[in-house]
Structures are given as C-alpha cells and as structure tokens.
Amino acid sequence: xxxxxxxxxxxxxxxxxxxxxxxxxxxxxxxxxxxxxxxxxxxxxxxxxxxxxxxxxx
Amino acid sequence: xxxxxxxxxxxxxxxxxxxxxxxxxxxxxxxxxxxxxxxxxxxxxxxxxxxxxxxxxxxxxxxxxxxxxxxxxxxxxxxxxxxxxxxxxxxxxxxxxxxxxxxxxxxxxxxxxxxxxxxxxxxxxxxxxxxxxxxxxxxxxxxxxxxxxxxxxxxxxxxxxxxxxxxxxxxxxxxxxxxxxxxxxxxxxxxxxxxxxxxxxxxxxxxxxxxxxxxxxxxxxxxxxxxxxxxxxxxxxxxxxxxxxxxxxxxxxxxxxxxxxxxxxxxxxxxxxxxxxxxxxxxxxxxxxxxxxxxxxxxxxxxxxxxxxxxxxxxxxxxxxxxxxxxxxxxxxxxxxxxxxxxxxxxxxxxxxxxxxxxxxxxxxxxxxxxxxxxxxxxxxxxxxxxxxxxxxxxxxxxxxxxxxxxxxxxxxxxxxxxxxxxxxxxxxxxxxxxxxxxxxxxxxxxxxxxxxxxxxxxxxxxxxxxxxxxxxxxxxxxxxxxxxxxxxxxxxxxxxxx
Ligand SMILES: Cc1cc2nc3c(=O)[nH]c(=O)nc-3n(C[C@H](O)[C@H](O)[C@H](O)COP(=O)(O)OP(=O)(O)OC[C@H]3O[C@@H](n4cnc5c(N)ncnc54)[C@H](O)[C@@H]3O)c2cc1C
Numbered sequence: 001x002x003x004x005x006x007x008x009x010x011x012x013x014x015x016x017x018x019x020x021x022x023x024x025x026x027x028x029x030x031x032x033x034x035x036x037x038x039x040x041x042x043x044x045x046x047x048x049x050x051x052x053x054x055x056x057x058x
Numbered sequence: 059x060x061x062x063x064x065x066x067x068x069x070x071x072x073x074x075x076x077x078x079x080x081x082x083x084x085x086x087x088x089x090x091x092x093x094x095x096x097x098x099x100x101x102x103x104x105x106x107x108x109x110x111x112x113x114x115x116x117x118x119x120x121x122x123x124x125x126x127x128x129x130x131x132x133x134x135x136x137x138x139x140x141x142x143x144x145x146x147x148x149x150x151x152x153x154x155x156x157x158x159x160x161x162x163x164x165x166x167x168x169x170x171x172x173x174x175x176x177x178x179x180x181x182x183x184x185x186x187x188x189x190x191x192x193x194x195x196x197x198x199x200x201x202x203x204x205x206x207x208x209x210x211x212x213x214x215x216x217x218x219x220x221x222x223x224x225x226x227x228x229x230x231x232x233x234x235x236x237x238x239x240x241x242x243x244x245x246x247x248x249x250x251x252x253x254x255x256x257x258x259x260x261x262x263x264x265x266x267x268x269x270x271x272x273x274x275x276x277x278x279x280x281x282x283x284x285x286x287x288x289x290x291x292x293x294x295x296x297x298x299x300x301x302x303x304x305x306x307x308x309x310x311x312x313x314x315x316x317x318x319x320x321x322x323x324x325x326x327x328x329x330x331x332x333x334x335x336x337x338x339x340x341x342x343x344x345x346x347x348x349x350x351x352x353x354x355x356x357x358x359x360x361x362x363x364x365x366x367x368x369x370x371x372x373x374x375x376x377x378x379x380x381x382x383x384x385x386x387x388x389x390x391x392x393x394x395x396x397x398x399x400x401x402x403x404x405x406x407x408x409x410x411x412x413x414x415x416x417x418x419x420x421x422x423x424x425x426x427x428x429x430x431x432x433x434x435x436x437x438x439x440x441x442x443x444x445x446x447x448x449x450x451x452x453x454x455x456x457x458x459x460x461x462x463x464x465x466x467x468x469x470x471x472x473x474x475x476x477x478x479x480x481x482x483x484x485x486x487x488x489x490x491x492x493x494x495x496x497x498x499x500x501x502x503x504x505x506x507x508x509x510x511x512x513x514x515x516x517x518x519x520x521x522x523x524x525x526x527x528x529x530x531x532x533x534x535x536x537x538x539x540x541x542x543x544x545x546x547x548x549x550x551x552x553x554x555x556x557x
Pocket of ligand 1: 088
C-alpha cells in the first residue's frame with residue numbers, strides 16, 4: 001500500500017502539470033521503466049502488464 | 059414539513075455615533091457562532107448583517123463531528139442530532155459499479171457521529187434564537203457596513219446611517235467580504251475550471267443515509283454526481299457540468315428536471331432549489347490585522363468536496379472567542395490573539411490542500427490527469443491498492459496542529475449514562491485519572507466526578523492512574539502530566555495563555 005496516497009497522486013499530477021502531451025507520455029514511460037527496474041522481478045512485471053492491459057473487446 | 063424562512067425586523071440607528079467593545083460584521087453561520095460563543099464567555103457583542111434573514115437556498119449541509127461537538131458545548135448539539143440526518147458511510151461508484159467505500163467513524167462511544175446533514179438555514183435560525191436567549195447579543199438586521207476606518211464602521215440601514223466605534227472587529231462577512239476588500243487585503247488562490255449544478259430535490263426515496271458519489275454514471279456520462287440526504291425529505295444532488303456549460307441555460311427548470319429524472323427513473327420529485335457554482339480555493343495571508351480578525355469564508359474559501367468551508371469557519375470561531383475573552387478579562391496578554399493566526403492558518407491550509415486535491419481529481423486539469431483518474435477508477439474495481447487513490451472528497455476532520463481536540467467517551471454520572479465532553483466546561487480544566495493536586499482550575503476526575511466504566515476515557519486520553527491533561531476552553535489538549543503536580547499544571551496554564 002502507498003502510505004500517503006493523496007500526496008503521491010498530487011506529486012504525480014504536479015509532474016505532469018504544463019507538459020505537452022508528448023512530454024507527458026515520455027514522463028510516464030520513463031516512470032514505468034524506472035519502477036520496473038526497481039521491482040526487478042520478471043514474474044511481477046508480466047503480471048502487472050497483464051493487469052494493466054485493456055480488457056479484450058467483446 | 060419544510061423550513062419557513064424567517065424575516066427579522068430591521069434595526070434602526072439608535073444614535074448617529076455609538077460605541078461597542080466587540081462588533082461582528084456578518085450574521086452568517088460563522089458570525090452567529092462567534093456571537094454565541096462570546097456570550098457564553100460573558101461577553102456582549104453587536105452583530106451587523108446586511109440582510110434580514112438566514113442563509114437562503116441550498117448551501118452547507120454536512121456538519122462534521124468536531125463542529126457538532128462545538129455546538130454541543132454551545133448548547134445546540136441535541137438539536138442537530140434530533141433534526142439532522144446522521145451518516146458515517148460514503149460510497150463511490152464508477153460507471154455502474156461500486157469502486158470504493160469508507161466509514162468515517164469506525165468506532166463506538168462518541169456522542170456525535172462523523173456527520174449530520176442539515177440545511178444551513180436551520181443551523182443559522184437556531185443560532186439566532188440561542189444568541190437572543192443569552193441577552194448579550196445585539197443582532198442588527200439590515201445593517202450593512204459601507205466603510206471602515208481603523209475600527210470605526212459606517213453603517214447603512216433602511217432608517218438611515220450611523221457610525222459605530224468598535225474596540226475589536228470580527229469580520230465574518232463571507233467570501234466576498236466587504237471588510238477585506240475595503241482594507242485592500244489580497245485573497246489569492248485558484249479557480250477550478252468547471253461548473254456544478256446544485257439541485258435540492260424533494261422526494262420520498264429509498265436511498266440509504268450515506269454519501270453517494272458517482273464518476274461517469276450511465277445517467278450523467280463523462281461527469282460526476284453527488285447525492286446527499288437532508289431533513290424534510292430534501293435531497294442534494296450535485297451535477298458536474300464541465301467548464302463549457304452555459305450557466306444560464308443550465309438553470310432552466312425543465313433542463314434540471316430532465317437531468318434529475320435521468321438519475322431517479324420513475325421516482326416523483328419536486329425541485330426545491332437550483333444554483334450553479336464555479337469553485338475556488340484561496341485564503342488571506344493573515345487572519346489578524348490589528349484589531350480586525352477575519353473568520354470563515356471571509357478569511358478562506360474552499361471547494362465544497364470535503365465539507366470543509368462551514369466546518370472550518372466554525373472552528374475559527376471556536377479558536378478565537380476564548381482568547382478574546384481571556385484578553386478582555388485581563389487574564390492573558392494581547393499577544394495571545396496572534397496565536398489565532400498561527401493556529402488557524404495551517405488549519406486553513408490543510409483544508410485548502412485537501413479540497414484542492416479532491417477537486418483536481420474530480421476536475422482533471424489536462425489529458426494526463428484525466429488518464430490517471432480514469433485508470434485509478436478502472437483499477438479500483440479489482441485492486442484494493444487503487445481504492446485509496448480514488449478521491450471524491452476528503453471529508454472535514456479537525457486540525458491537530460495545536461493539540462488534539464479532546465476526544466469524547468461514554469461515562470456514568472451518578473450511575474446514569476452520560477458523555478465526557480459535556481463535563482469539560484467552557485474554561486480551562488484539568489482532566490485527571492484519580493485525585494489530582496489542587497490548582498485554581500476546575501478539575502474533572504475520572505473515577506469520582508464521572509465514572510469511566512468502559513475504560514474508554516482513560517484509553518483515549520492515554521491516562522494511567524495519577525496522570526492528567528490540561529484542556530483549553532476550546533476543548534483541545536494543551537498539555538499532559540505524568541503526575542498531577544500543581545506547579546506543572548499552573549505553568550502549562552500560564553504558557554497556554556501567553557504562548
Ligand atoms: C453549494 C455549497 C455547498 C456547501 N456545502 C458545505 C457543507 O456541506 N459543509 C460545510 O461546512 N460548508 C459547506 N459550504 C460552505 C459554507 O456554506 C460556507 O463556508 C459558510 O456559509 C461560511 O459561513 P460565513 O459565516 O463565513 O459566511 P456566510 O455564510 O457567507 O455569511 C456572511 C454574512 O455576512 C453578511 N454580510 C456580507 N457583507 C456584509 C456587510 N457589508 N455588512 C453586513 N453584513 C454583511 C451576509 O449577509 C451573510 O449573512 C458549502 C457552500 C456551497 C456554496
């Protein structure tokens with residue numbers, strides 16, 4: 001669990017404030033890579049990718 | 059039953075020039091609360107209000123536990139409990155399913171619940187009656203302040219103008235504060251680029267007495283909706299409309315009815331009140347300017363998600379009134395009044411921070427914010443970790459920065475069930491477990507004055523036998539004592555009066 005979810009969310013929003021859509025996207029991408037490196041466990045990473053994927057359309 | 063809007067008689071000038079020790083500008087929720095609190099400390103005040111009635115239409119509805127405890131101290135708590143709708147639980151929905159729920163008072167043993175919903179006009183009407191009953195509040199309706207020079211006020215009434223010389227002024231004249239503007243004091247902050255339709259609807263409906271909040275519901279796609287129950291079968295519905303909505307067109311009753319009908323299906327309803335708001339969060343740099351104090355919306359304004367506006371303002375009055383009483387009685391140096399600023403500014407900042415974060419979640423500022431918001435909501439269905447990130451309002455909590463508000467606990471008084479907070483009184487008091495050393499202060503002893511039969515009082519105050527706490531007149535814990543030594547208690551009392 002994230003200890004102070006509101007502060008974390010606000011920091012994330014602040015990081016994106018005033019960025020162009022391209023820069024925003026790049027920030028998120030870098031963030032994912034940094035966090036993935038931090039996790040460093042392939043099973044956890046594959047699970048996370050599966051969870052984040054959009055549900056297949058019916 | 060429904061509320062009958064009172065019309066109070068205008069007060070005509072008594073003389074061209076008058077003087078009064080304490081003048082409260084604005085007889086709204088906060089000004090009236092301050093007048094009643096001062097009266098309970100034995101202080102007279104003159105309250106000036108430019109209108110002739112209480113709050114019109116739909117404004118504050120959610121009164122938080124801490125506010126209810128303050129009204130308990132002021133003698134109105136039972137009325138709030140009797141008339142108000144009690145709730146502790148909130149639910150958040152995303153599209154057509156529940157995303158998150160929260161209980162704001164998960165423990166038993168408090169006289170007051172997390173929240174009571176009540177229309178602001180009831181609270182104000184009771185405050186007017188309670189003020190009148192003290193004989194110490196001179197409430198002057200249709201007395202509009204039109205100029206301020208130092209502490210000299212120019213007042214306009216239907217029967218003519220007069221001048222009132224005050225020693226102290228409490229500016230409680232709301233978000234558009236005349237006093238603040240006349241003194242050219244900045245009121246900075248941010249406006250949220252969004253519009254909200256606030257509809258009060260009269261109906262018999264089966265919804266539970268909980269706070270329900272929807273993101274992107276099928277009946278109002280792409281926007282949020284908030285539902286609250288109020289007394290008299292009135293329900294508050296807030297529809298988020300977006301920045302591009304046309305406020306005039308949206309107020310059209312036929313249009314509002316269509317929105318409500320989409321939500322309620324076949325339930326018959328009547329429209330009671332409709333208004334459109336754009337919300338903001340801002341505050342003054344300082345709440346004390348010499349002999350002028352700013353309280354409530356005049357000093358700080360928040361968006362209503364979290365119900366922190368009125369509740370924050372009532373706590374301003376709670377903080378200032380005992381200090382003013384102590385200074386005027388000569389018990390404390392005037393510097394005690396600076397602690398109003400020092401204590402209530404961080405409290406206002408906490409309210410602004412929480413209200414801003416909620417509003418930012420509800421009204422995303424850019425595509426990235428919207429994407430995160432939607433991702434959090436989608437994940438929250440399956441994943442526990444995402445639920446605390448869902449933010450539909452972080453509801454008003456007391457500020458803990460100047461001592462914890464004294465917690466309540468069930469006690470027995472002469473064998474009958476009672477509540478601890480009722481026994482703390484209006485002045486400084488010592489709460490001790492077992493006999494305390496004698497001081498000049500009133501002492502409430504667990505075990506003799508009241509019986510702590512459940513042990514909850516000792517547990518909530520963390521009192522071992524022989525220990526004590528000093529409680530301020532606004533029922534905040536000022537100091538704790540490992541042993542009830544009279545000298546230590548006296549020193550803490552002196553310190554609390556001259557910080
Ligand atoms: C839609 C909405 C929902 C809300 N919901 C909640 C909620 O659930 N819980 C909550 O705690 N808060 C809520 N609030 C906020 C709450 O209504 C305000 O914070 C509260 O009314 C502030 O009280 P006040 O006494 O400071 O100001 P006000 O209530 O605005 O009172 C100011 C008074 O000053 C008088 N006045 C103004 N100028 C002069 C003058 N020149 N001379 C004399 N008199 C003057 C006015 O007539 C008025 O009576 C909500 C607000 C809105 C708009």
